[in-house]
Amino acid sequence: MAQWRSTAEFRFKKKHGKQSSYHCTSVSVGDNWIKIPKCKPIRAKVHREIVGKVKSITLSRTLTGKYFASILADDTQEQPKQIDNLEANQVVGVDMGITDLAITSTGHKTGNPRFLKKAQRNLKRKQQALSRCKKGSKGRHKARLLVAKAHERVAFARNDFQHKLSKQLIDENQAVIVETLKVKNMLKNKRLARSIADAGWHSLITKLEYKAKQEGKHLVKIDQWFASSKTCSVCDLKQEKMPLRIRSWECSCGAIHDRDINAARNIKKQGILKLKAEGLSVSADGGLRKSGRLSVAA
Incomplete structure (x- = not known):
């Protein structure tokens, strides 16, 4: 049957x-x-x-x-071999955020350009014009193209920015450590869904991954359940609660932390442990760079 x-x-x-x-x-x-x-x-x-x-x-x-x-x-060229002996000051932890797109363990912060938010008024106007057009008409076809072009400009701008940022991170480091983000689950948050989608964390990590492979460098993804924000990067004491509204906090050991930079440093520490578990050599840390803001041209 x-x-x-x-x-x-x-x-x-x-x-x-x-x-x-x-x-x-x-x-x-x-x-x-x-x-x-x-x-x-x-x-x-x-x-x-x-x-x-x-x-x-x-x-x-x-x-x-x-x-x-x-x-x-x-091109018949062999893929470069991955670096076996790494220096700790050439390993960077990266925490993904909304206000700042990427925060590194060295203290550098890359602001989130928010390309979709900037184009929101233009998109809304064009989408409203499209909804008023009769289905099947030439006017609707033209209006649909205008909406598609507006979305395309946003996507191209975001891709260009992410390519430059990912290349800079890979060029300056031997290994990049990031969190394993479940973006699909995070998009269920109605208040932050649009901002999370606009940030494009998944596509940035994808670019980091293939660029690292091309250069023979490492991209390490740590466990998504690791409490990077709630753990003190100095004494490893874990706080019971750490709501999103708290951007800086003081540990009982006396260390004062910027929430995002502290998370990036914890991500780096976990990444180094994972690299060593894979049999790679990571030398002692040669010191941290001065904190500041990393500017990347869009």
Whole structure:
């Protein structure tokens, strides 16, 4: 007997969604063109020299009607080996936040640009104009493109900022330690959901991960249940409660902590323990840098 699935199990591809196609045979790239099977050479702006043998090409079309080609090539170069002997002053702990996007164990704070919040009024105006348009009309199609372009500008600005920040962190350190964040669960907080989504913690950690792999460096994710904010980084005494409104606090040992910097230092300590447990050598700390604010151009 034939078994039928409910309609809820089927996922239909949206007409106006992102479209993509993958090609791994009969593909080639020139100075200003790409070639895929059953098509004549397609004019393209190749912004980077392709080194090695082209293995595949993925074509994609964005919601705004722009076409991109992602090219995979084998350059025959071996991936750099990961560093085995690390220096503690070249290991940095990073605490993710909302007011400040990234707080390091050296005391540097990178402010959160809040790209979505800055574009909120413009997005609201365009989305209201879209909702007033009749479905299926040319006016609605134009209004939809304006909304898509506004969202695209926000995404591009956030990606650009995160690429620069992640590269700076990887270039300056041999290992970067971060928390394991369950962003999907955190988005259930109605008051902070929009701010958390705007921060883009997951995409920043993803960029850190592949950049570290390319450079032969380490990205370490510590346990999500580790109480980095409630633990004193000097005496390791854990406080019973630490609500979000408390931004600085004093431990019974006399140490006065900035909540976020203290959390980053605890994250670094846990990361070093994890690196040593994996059999890596971490030398003694050569001292901390002076605290300040790290400025990254968006």
